[in-house]
Amino acid sequence: MTTVNGTTPYASNVPTAPTAQPETGAEFNSFLQLLTAQLRNQDPLAPLDSTQFVEQLATFSSLEQDVKSNTSLETIAARMDELYAIAASQWIGQTVSVESTWEPFSGNPLPFAVDIPENADTAILSVKDETGKTVWTKELEAGTETFTWNGENQTSEEPSAAGNYKFGVDIYISDEYAGTVAPRVTAG
Template identity: 45%
Template sequence: MSTVDSATVAQAGTNSASASPATQKFGEEFTSFIKLLTAQVQNQDPLAPMDSTQFVDQLATFSSLEQQVRTNDSLGGISSLIGELHTMFASEWLGEKVTIESSWIPYSGSEIEYQDGAPADADKAYLTVRDPDGELVWTETLNLDEDVHSWNGQTTSGDPADPDTVYEFNIDYYRGAEYLGLSAPQVITTITDVGTENGALRFGTDSHLTADLYSVQKFKAPAGSSEE
């Protein structure tokens, strides 16, 4: 006498129990359809039988519907998996200090910390800060030996920068008198929330900057700093 593995039976039971309501409903309707089709064949007029192509068309329609139901179930499973992955990423990134490259930085009255992206052969770097109208409000020479720079809202006029305003930051690089180009600062900030936008993971930060997963890098504290 053949034996059946209990684990196999348990798995089969689990698979049956986990079938979606849509799949179960379709199975019931398909069974009813087969019974009706069988009754039609048994009771048709032998002298004027029904067109067999009608049966084929109806079976094809039900087969297509079955595939669609199964596809919807699969997509639902994938969506659930993505949601679980987003939850996992959220727990990993929340509270993490990161850097985000951005030319436009909201100023809330608190000091803005950032890193430069100076080329290896650059020996000079100049920061410029402009208001939303493009007016220059601050410029300074950066010390490229420093790992972290900051701007506390000082302006060339001596008046403090307006809070709740977005300013444009650019850093120009030189090697001697040769201009090498410019880049945006790498703003140092902390992730405060994680969400999705059009299916993509997106971070919110305490600097009011938002970015996707591929635009953030975990901040590496300078050697010897208290943040190591």
Template identity: 40%
Template sequence: MDVLSTTSTMTAGSANSATSSSSTAINSDFDTFLKMLTAQMQNQDPLEPTDSTEFTAQLAQFSAVEQQVQTNETLATLSAQIAALGNNSMASWIGMEARVAGLAHFDGQTPVEVYPMANGAADEAYLIVKDENGNEVDRVKIDPAAETVEWDGMDDDGAPFPEGNYVFQTQSLSNGKDLDTVLAESYTRISETQASTGGMVLVGTGGTKYLSVDIVGLREPTASDET
């Protein structure tokens, strides 16, 4: 919790520092522009004076650019503040179990509980398991009406697959014809929250990472997980 707070403070502090530096630079550039404009007026050819409307246009153009830069800085500061607030609010998710699609961690011995999410029109379904490189390592026939199934993590010879992160998919068929293949869902314990350019990232068991928008459910840890 302290780490998250420190990170948020550093983010906001960095944004404020950057805004202050940018504002100083803008003021300096604006003063320089005025000095150059004054020098130009003092040294113009009296026989062919520069049209005053040209000076006005230059000043207006610079002011417009200055205003746009300041607006961008304000938006950047607000974005940093919102990210900090989001990080703090997501901190309450640490220790909870999040229901996510696709990726799950296998510890090398404990079966993985999976929510297959088979097509309602299916009369046949398969749980497809792939490693992190996208290679299919297992395919198990399952009841298409089952709410949950367990993947035992064993190969055809009865040996456990290596510990690691695996992607779970469910293929649904009807009368032998493919209906669809979707990502199956599972629960993972949240251990950390991180801010990123793509949104808040939640770190689950085994270092699995998910965007907060990909979380479809949240629950208290089960008694067996707490022991």
């Protein structure tokens, strides 16, 4: 910078180059420079063990690979998000039925469907809150496929609060437990 009459020109008008992130290769070159400086400046009467240098190099190489892997994973994740958006756009305006055990409840009735096997003697729906406490159970009628839970709560007089609830339908055949199925929630 030049000075005129002992004064310095106003520096904020001078454009500055954006600072670039060092590339992985530049970091490796920096490591090699540090390693060379370490070798030059070591005590000749007590030289460092060569295995320490190999360990440092291996550690740095591993770190370099981790940085490259993270960059690649970020790129893959971004591409997957784009693919999910493209796939989801095909369902706009459609009615979708999703099998799920956890459902958000906002105070509005929650419609769901259950495929009860024909040979089932009993099907019992249980609804649990986020802490795992059962708030509602009901025996479902065989042959019926669609049901609604409106926040009924068997543990208190008040309806269930808004939140996530776990749904499960226990199936019994000949009074023996045959398994639990998840209901299908319909959105559209």
